[in-house]
Amino acid sequence: MRKGPYDHQAIEQKWQERWDHDHLYEVDLDHPKKKFYNLIMFPYPSAAALHVGHVYCYGGADTYARYKRMQGYDVFEPMGFDAFGIHAENYAITIKEHPQVVVPRNVEHFREDQMKKLGAMFDWSREVNTTDPDYYKWTQWVFLQMHRAGLVERKVAAVDWCPGCKTVLANEQVIDGECERCHSQVEQKELAQWFFKITKYADRLLAGLDKIDWPERTKALQKHWIGKKVGIDITYKIDGQPDKSVVCFTTRPETNFGATFVVLAPEHPFVDSLTTPEQRAAVGAYRELVKKKSDMDRTELSKEKTGVFTGSYCINDLNSARMPVWVGDFVLAHFGSGAVVGVPAHDIRDFEFAQMAGIPVIRVLEKDGDRSEITKGEQVWEDAGTVMNSGFLDGMPWEQAREAIMDHIEKNGWGTRTVSFRLHDWCISRQRYWGPPIPMIHCEKCGWVPVPEKDLPVLLPKIVEYLPDGSGRGPLARVESFVKTECPVCHGPAERETDVSDTFLDSAWYQLRYPSTEFGEKPFDDERSRKWLPVDMYIGGIEHATMHLIYFRFVTMVLHDLGYFDFDEPSLKLRHQGLIIKDGAKMSKSRGNVVNPDEYIRKFGADAFRTYMLFIGPYEDGGDFNDRGILGASRFFEKVWDVLLTPSLSAKLASEGGLPPLAGGPETKVSLAKLHATVKKVGDDLENLHFNTAIASLMELGNWLKESSGYLSPDQWKEVCSTVPRLLAPFAPHLAEELWEKLGFAYSVHNQLFPIYDESELVESSFVLTVQVNGKVRDTFTLPLDITQSDVEKATLEREKVQKWLEGKTVKKVIYVPRKLINIVI
RNA sequence: GCCGAGAUGGCGGAAUUGGUAGACGCGCGGGUCUCAAAAACCCGUUGGAGCGAUCCAGUGAGGGUUCGAUUCCCUCUCUCGGCACCA
Numbered sequence: 016m017r018k019g020p021y022d023h024q025a026i027e028q029k030w031q032e033r034w035d036h037d038h039l040y041e042v043d044l045d046h047p048k049k050k051f052y053n054l055i056m057f058p059y060p061s062a063a064a065l066h067v068g069h070v071y072c073y074g075g076a077d078t079y080a081r082y083k084r085m086q087g088y089d090v091f092e093p094m095g096f097d098a099f100g101i102h103a104e105n106y107a108i109t110i111k112e113h114p115q116v117v118v119p120r121n122v123e124h125f126r127e128d129q130m131k132k133l134g135a136m137f138d139w140s141r142e143v144n145t146t147d148p149d150y151y152k153w154t155q156w157v158f159l160q161m162h163r164a165g166l167v168e169r170k171v172a173a174v175d176w177c178p179g180c181k182t183v184l185a186n187e188q189v190i191d192g193e194c195e196r197c198h199s200q201v202e203q204k205e206l207a208q209w210f211f212k213i214t215k216y217a218d219r220l221l222a223g224l225d226k227i228d229w230p231e232r233t234k235a236l237q238k239h240w241i242g243k244k245v246g247i248d249i250t251y252k253i254d255g256q257p258d259k260s261v262v263c264f265t266t267r268p269e270t271n272f273g274a275t276f277v278v279l280a281p282e283h284p285f286v287d288s289l290t291t292p293e294q295r296a297a298v299g300a301y302r303e304l305v306k307k308k309s310d311m312d313r314t315e316l317s318k319e320k321t322g323v324f325t326g327s328y329c330i331n332d333l334n335s336a337r338m339p340v341w342v343g344d345f346v347l348a349h350f351g352s353g354a355v356v357g358v359p360a361h362d363i364r365d366f367e368f369a370q371m372a373g374i375p376v377i378r379v380l381e382k383d384g385d386r387s388e389i390t391k392g393e394q395v396w397e398d399a400g401t402v403m404n405s406g407f408l409d410g411m412p413w414e415q416a417r418e419a420i421m422d423h424i425e426k427n428g429w430g431t432r433t434v435s436f437r438l439h440d441w442c443i444s445r446q447r448y449w450g451p452p453i454p455m456i457h458c459e460k461c462g463w464v465p466v467p468e469k470d471l472p473v474l475l476p477k478i479v480e481y482l483p484d485g486s487g488r489g490p491l492a493r494v495e496s497f498v499k500t501e502c503p504v505c506h507g508p509a510e511r512e513t514d515v516s517d518t519f520l521d522s523a524w525y526q527l528r529y530p531s532t533e534f535g536e537k538p539f540d541d542e543r544s545r546k547w548l549p550v551d552m553y554i555g556g557i558e559h560a561t562m563h564l565i566y567f568r569f570v571t572m573v574l575h576d577l578g579y580f581d582f583d584e585p586s587l588k589l590r591h592q593g594l595i596i597k598d599g600a601k602m603s604k605s606r607g608n609v610v611n612p613d614e615y616i617r618k619f620g621a622d623a624f625r626t627y628m629l630f631i632g633p634y635e636d637g638g639d640f641n642d643r644g645i646l647g648a649s650r651f652f653e654k655v656w657d658v659l660l661t662p663s664l665s666a667k668l669a670s671e672g673g674l675p676p677l678a679g680g681p682e683t684k685v686s687l688a689k690l691h692a693t694v695k696k697v698g699d700d701l702e703n704l705h706f707n708t709a710i711a712s713l714m715e716l717g718n719w720l721k722e723s724s725g726y727l728s729p730d731q732w733k734e735v736c737s738t739v740p741r742l743l744a745p746f747a748p749h750l751a752e753e754l755w756e757k758l759g760f761a762y763s764v765h766n767q768l769f770p771i772y773d774e775s776e777l778v779e780s781s782f783v784l785t786v787q788v789n790g791k792v793r794d795t796f797t798l799p800l801d802i803t804q805s806d807v808e809k810a811t812l813e814r815e816k817v818q819k820w821l822e823g824k825t826v827k828k829v830i831y832v833p834r835k836l837i838n839i840v841i
Numbered sequence: 842g843c844c845g846a847g848a849u850g851g852c853g854g855a856a857u858u859g860g861u862a863g864a865c866g867c868g869c870g871g872g873u874c875u876c877a878a879a880a881a882c883c884c885g886u887u888g889g890a891g892c893g894a895u896c897c898a899g900u901g902a903g904g905g906u907u908c909g910a911u912u913c914c915c916u917c918u919c920u921c922g923g924c925a926c927c928a
Contacts, residue, residue, distance in 0.1 A: 232844095354928090358928095561923085707855085712865080789909085790907090790908060
């Protein structure tokens with residue numbers, strides 16, 4: 016057998032073609048014995064090429080999937096393209112081409128020139144592309160299901176408007192007051208939009224977190240994002256106008272005897288009716304000012320409290336206190352009831368507002384016996400205490416008082432216990448071109464009517480002028496042939512909705528489509544979904560924690576509730592790859608430090624590149640990309656190649672008698688404990704995505720093999736030759752396949768089971784004892800395994816190095832950890 | 842401000858239930874080969890002292906528990922991520 020040089024280019028091309036030809040990675044979806052659905056977040060073609068972050072994500076996910084396959088699972092690892100959306104469209108605009116041209120070209124490049132070169136187990140026969148009418152037909156169908164479930168609402172609301180992208184954004188797409196895509200300052204705009212009532216699922220989204228194996232920090236992000244607050248809505252009647260009242264949501268009703276004012280959000284619907292004629296001008300001016308504020312640079316906005324008195328007062332039924340009603344922009348219209356009752360003694364914001372407005376401060380909680388007047392912001396503490404100055408609540412600990420007063424308020428009909436969420440409804444309208452048209456039709460007579468399912472898809476027309484014009488309506492509004500249609504109900508003339516849906520809707524259900532791509536007449540086949548869903552492992556970036564990963568769960572829950580399947584969480588297990596940075600900074604086009612993997616893959620091979628990336632650090636932490644390190648992986652593979660394929664050793668494999676031990680070699684047989692320990696370590700690490708330590712132990716095995724291979728018996732050598740390629744297979748699929756073939760085993764290594772280790776082989780015949788004196792290491796020496804404790808102590812005390820330390824001292828105590836350590840305390 | 846994660850050689854990072862800190866790799870130093878260089882291979886590589894055996898110090902800082910602490914507890918500093926006037 017000729018070894019030949021390790022020519023990664025030839026090897027990788029050879030096996031990629033072979034695997035493709037043999038459909039090696041296409042599983043039988045109808046007859047899985049042990050299914051494993053390994054889902055990887057699909058890319059969006061918003062740049063000319065994939066970068067190393069993608070390779071990192073896919074490399075790790077694929078290595079894990081390959082391990083699962085070698086455990087006997089039928090692993091389904093599909094891939095696709097999230098090709099609709101603002102990100103892809105903005106890219107097309109930047110390079111001054113049409114998305115209809117750019118997107119297919121990028122997808123082709125991603126798939127053919129980049130992803131297929133990675134040597135991943137992607138099943139390309141089930142590729143999904145969200146811009147394909149056969150796909151977005153069903154995205155529109157999902158919209159109709161939402162409508163059917165009563166979760167679609169059209170409302171005119173102040174929404175986040177990006178002047179750069181000339182469209183509305185979801186709350187999740189606004190980062191620090193900027194558009195997450197183009198970083199323009201987001202403005203407030205009053206527009207009629209389509210919303211999904213995700214807030215109705217807030218409790219479900221929270222509760223579901225307890226039953227899925229997702230990272231705790233991801234769950235914490237979602238919990239915080241959903242922001243459940245339990246409290247009470249208290250109604251305060253307006254003084255002198257018994258028919259009018261204001262509802263304030265509070266989580267701290269036990270402090271309500273200390274309430275001295277009420278503040279409405281500037282957008283609160285009652286502002287006009289509560290403003291007295293004398294205050295009208297001031298309130299009007301203030302509201303104008305607030306409107307402009309959102310257009311101003313956010314960083315210049317001071318957190319100083321501002322506000323204007325409406326002239327009205329309301330009554331606190333608890334103590335008949337007369338409280339001025341103000342308008343202030345620190346109160347948010349979309350949280351709670353859009354109005355706040357101010358207790359300045361026990362809330363820092365209320366305190367600041369009271370100081371600004373000259374409103375009195377009444378202390379109602381004592382802390383550690385302190386009942387003094389509150390005169391400074393630092394004294395406003397919001398944690399536990401005992402109630403004072405509050406009538407029947409006096410002397411109660413705050414927890415008890417909270418329940419008592421809520422009972423009291425409810426009994427008297429002054430309020431109702433309630434729950435508020437930070438989560439907003441999901442605004443899915445986009446005034447853009449590159450997305451699935453929202454399947455709604457407006458008829459003068461019938462109002463808004465959904466497009467009948469049989470008429471799907473509502474095709475996105477191919478138009479040349481696709482740029483948004485900022486009119487508040489999308490580019491489709493300019494296409495008369497698209498807009499003009501017939502009402503599905505009365506068949507009179509009607510107009511189509513011209514907005515397209517948010518990209519996050521495209522990706523909120525894609526996991527359902529992959530196993531059913533060949534079914535043109537339905538979004539997913541019941542039998543296939545039953546066999547393959549939910550997803551067993553989902554891998555992707557944590558940046559989607561409060562966006563895609565919430566919508567993904569929400570849409571699954573709704574379809575479940577409509578009876579389409581019996582699971583209500585899309586993915587049982589989720590893990591995130593860490594962020595790959597370059598020179599300590601996040602990779603970005605603007606920094607110019609984006610690393611394209613193609614060059615490295617050509618030079619070092621996909622095997623070495625994948626392995627290097629996974630070796631950088633813990634997979635879930637990511638790390639700094641440093642191209643010098645690739646050499647390490649490359650040298651490792653060269654070494655393995657040489658050791659396993661050295662002709663003399665191969666000859667040894669063939670000759671039954673084997674070669675005599677090399678000169679100077681030990682008489683006794685070399686133990687394969689290292690091999691078995693590596694099998695155990697690599698398997699355990701792969702299961703936990705600890706790729707870096709798995710690779711380190713493989714490298715150790717390589718070093719050991721290089722030193723010891725000359726001492727192995729033919730049987731041991733056979734075991735090594737059949738084990739090592741299988742250990743390498745998840746990390747370096749091409750190299751492993753080539754070694755497997757060259758060593759004379761039958762195709763394919765990727766149909767083999769992962770090696771099994773023998774517990775008894777792990778045990779060496781001797782162990783190294785660490786000797787400590789007063790906890791400091793002073794000596795180490797080797798002892799036989801079956802030695803008794805008293806013999807260990809005796810042997811230890813005889814050691815010269817130990818005696819030196821014990822000289823003239825009394826041994827107080829001896830601690831022995833079997834087969835590990837002995838500590839002599841003097 | 843609140844929530845979450847973290848801090849270990851020149852660098853990336855290892856270290857089962859507390860039990861030899863620095864595995865593995867990069868880089869660096871020395872050597873072999875070469876007319877020479879690169880590559881490859883071999884040896885060394887936490888800091889300090891010593892020719893050396895060896896000794897001392899050492900896992901962000903300070904304290905504590907323990908025979909023994911990177912690991913557990915308390916206090917503090919800094920870094921990163923998320924949220925941010927959310928009542």
